[in-house]
Amino acid sequence: MHDLLGQERTLDLLARLRRAHGGSTYTAADFVAAVGAIDPLVAGLVDGWLREASAPGFMASSAEVSRIADGPGGEPRYQIRVHVHNGEAVPGVVALAWRGEAAAGFLDMRSPPFHRGAPIRVEASSTVEVGVVVNAPPIELLLDPFVSLNRFEMRLAQASRSPHDAAAEEPLVGSRPSTWRQPGIVVDDLDPGFSVVSATPTTDGMAKAATSAALPPYAWNRLGWQRQANADSSAKVVAWGRYRRTIARTPAGNGSTRAVFSTELPEAGAYRLAIHLPGRAVSEGRWRPRSPLERDSLGSLELELSNVGRNQSVTFAGSDAVPGWNDVGVFDLPTGPVSVSLSDRTSGQVVVADAIRWLPESD
Numbered sequence: 001m002h003d004l005l006g007q008e009r010t011l012d013l014l015a016r017l018r019r020a021h022g023g024s025t026y027t028a029a030d031f032v033a034a035v036g037a038i039d040p041l042v043a044g045l046v047d048g049w050l051r052e053a054s055a056p057g058f059m060a061s062s063a064e065v066s067r068i069a070d071g072p073g074g075e076p077r078y079q080i081r082v083h084v085h086n087g088e089a090v091p092g093v094v095a096l097a098w099r100g101e102a103a104a105g106f107l108d109m110r111s112p113p114f115h116r117g118a119p120i121r122v123e124a125s126s127t128v129e130v131g132v133v134v135n136a137p138p139i140e141l142l143l144d145p146f147v148s149l150n151r152f153e154m155r156l157a158q159a160s161r162s163p164h165d166a167a168a169e170e171p172l173v174g175s176r177p178s179t180w181r182q183p184g185i186v187v188d189d190l191d192p193g194f195s196v197v198s199a200t201p202t203t204d205g206m207a208k209a210a211t212s213a214a215l216p217p218y219a220w221n222r223l224g225w226q227r228q229a230n231a232d233s234s235a236k237v238v239a240w241g242r243y244r245r246t247i248a249r250t251p252a253g254n255g256s257t258r259a260v261f262s263t264e265l266p267e268a269g270a271y272r273l274a275i276h277l278p279g280r281a282v283s284e285g286r287w288r289p290r291s292p293l294e295r296d297s298l299g300s301l302e303l304e305l306s307n308v309g310r311n312q313s314v315t316f317a318g319s320d321a322v323p324g325w326n327d328v329g330v331f332d333l334p335t336g337p338v339s340v341s342l343s344d345r346t347s348g349q350v351v352v353a354d355a356i357r358w359l360p361e362s363d
Contacts, residue, residue, distance in 0.1 A: 057086065189353055
């Protein structure tokens with residue numbers, strides 16, 4: 001409630017409840033009525049949260065950050081914009097949060113505070129573009145989905161816009177309707193099309209596969225493929241996901257296991273393949289510099305494309321990765337099943353399997 005109403009109005013709410021019900025209990029309807037006396041829109045959201053079994057679910061684009069014209073007093077200004085899609089049949093609310101200060105070093109435990117934008121209502125099955133203007137470029141960006149199927153704050157990748165493009169538009173503060181949708185065919189590490197396969201055959205001569213649901217939770221001292229999930233990946237790692245944002249990861253191996261993303265191409269043609277990565281390291285872009293003990297730097301990533309009996313090997317330089325989608329190349333492919341497998345062998349310290357995307361060149 002504090003994030004939705006702010007400090008002064010939250011204190012007003014508590015005072016109203018105490019005056020009306022001090023020393024006794026009150027019902028959900030009483031609580032909603034008290035909120036409604038302060039902000040009817042927030043009251044509608046709270047009433048839905050208390051009574052509805054369903055919840056909104058949000059997908060977000062990368063955030064665009066650009067330098068815009070200085071303010072009236074000559075202070076620098078930066079525009080932050082992100083598209084947010086609510087894929088469920090109930091409305092919800094989101095808010096941007098950012099921080100732009102860095103600590104002195106990884107042993108400095110002082111955490112710079114996040115600044116928060118105003119809550120933005122997103123109607124059922126709709127998309128909005130959310131914008132804020134800040135005085136310094138952000139180091140970290142989060143999207144708070146409040147009560148939703150996302151469950152946790154989402155760390156956002158950042159993309160820069162050219163000053164010319166940014167200067168051509170009025171700054172956006174608040175929200176406006178958007179037509180954004182996640183393009184292409186995406187396979188995520190939580191999708192049925194994801195698995196981890198051992199290159200070592202079992203006694204019956206078949207490769208051993210683990211489904212996405214079977215991966216153990218991430219622990220810094222655990223070997224093999226594991227899932228960095230929930231609050232650890234959503235708020236601390238740039239990851240992709242439909243509502244839940246997670247990554248599969250493994251320490252560098254010897255090529256004995258592969259993460260496989262499988263899907264179907266609806267028609268033949270040229271497709272651009274991209275992989276989603278947290279950056280050059282799993283912890284890239286945090287407010288605190290990386291500790292040498294984290295051992296989470298990416299190196300060469302060995303990919304293999306398989307489509308209708310044809311295999312093609314591709315190497316991607318994970319040491320050059322940016323947070324978010326990274327272009328691998330364009331491939332002419334026939335219709336039908338296609339898979340992208342990622343080996344655990346790498347020149348880096350860790351291999352990350354987050355998501356892959358096939359985008360038709362005709363788009």
